[in-house]
Amino acid sequence: MQSAKTRTLNSKKEEKKRRRRRKKKKKKKKKKRRKVSMGKTTYKRVKGSQNLRQRLLLSTLASTAVIVEDIRSDHTWPGLRPHEVSLLRLLEKVCDDCVVEINETGTKLKYKPGIIMGGKHLVHDCGVSRSIGYFLEPLIVLGLFAKKPLCIRLKGITNDSNDPCVDTFRSTALPILKHFGVPAEGLELKIESRGVPPHGGGEIVLSVPSVQSLAAVTWIDEGMVKRIRGITFSTRVSAQFENNMIHAARGIFNRLLPDVHIFTDHRAGPQAGKSPGYGISLVAETTSGCCISCDTTVSYGLEEGNEIEGEEKKELMPPEEVGEQTASVLLSEIEQGGVVDSTHQGLLFLLCALSPQDVSKVRVGKLSPYGIETLRNIRDFLGVKFVIKPDPSTETVILKCVGCGMKNLSRKVS
16 A cells, blocks of 8 residues: 555656646647748738839838739729839849739739849839839839949830829939938939830939938928929920920919029930920929929820720820919919928828838828828838828928838948
């Protein structure tokens, strides 16, 4: 017969053995979990084709893999458009080790971002379904956080009526970057040749320096308009068109201020691209360094689904009307207030969100639909929320945010 003491000792030993077994089992389970999590990539799921360009940009910056479903699934022509496929090809060129998977119908896209490399002597053909302006905004932000400074040659349409033209980008978007601490050295855009819809033929060279991080800004002083600058262009049409546009625009501006200079850029031969067209880009510079811009392009380009109405489309807007209309649009943009115009709100909010973990404060006019969509995408991908406060006295909106503290860890320190 066993004594009571030996029984208790045996039971204690058995308990210890059980505990050891449990611990071993738990360790094995943990190891399995680690293997599974290392092998799998967690994807963020989004639906629809709206703002695909911005979603891909934020996905790359935040290193978040994304699945986009239901891309125009109920359209007669479903799936990705040629310019969206071209943007994905451009991301593959600028980034290293990025994975793109598209299903047969093009209605589902799986995108896993890689490391933003940058580099020189890159060439990309943007096609003719959208202008180069569509590709410039994501490209310039990616270039800032690249491993090496970016220098890329883009071919396609330089000026059209859908996207901001390359002139507006050069005179407005690049100065916005300088407010966030981006050095002026190495930041430039050269227009080699112009191209308008439908056949394009334009070519530009974009150079963007890589930075360690951006600077937080307090930019609420709009200032007063001190001068207006602009540029007109014409390709494969009479140079007189430009003089007519300048005369009409100056007729409106000279009543308000004397310092108005609009330059001409008439292209002929290979530099004129493959289609005839003309247009104007205007920029109002204020005393506090803000640039408010607008532009118009007139060409024979047919819009999607309007091929049947080709006969009616041949009546182009006269150059005098183009000048007057663009000048009026610029005045309405100035009237709205804010440190940037409505087309550049998205870029401004994006740069504020990417700045260090410090308060950025900016003033804009009426929030544009694109600006509102940008704020939503920034919240979803970067987790940055803006405090929006209307200013009734000036009918503007003041936005504040604390940046996500984006740092360029891959940049080579010289």
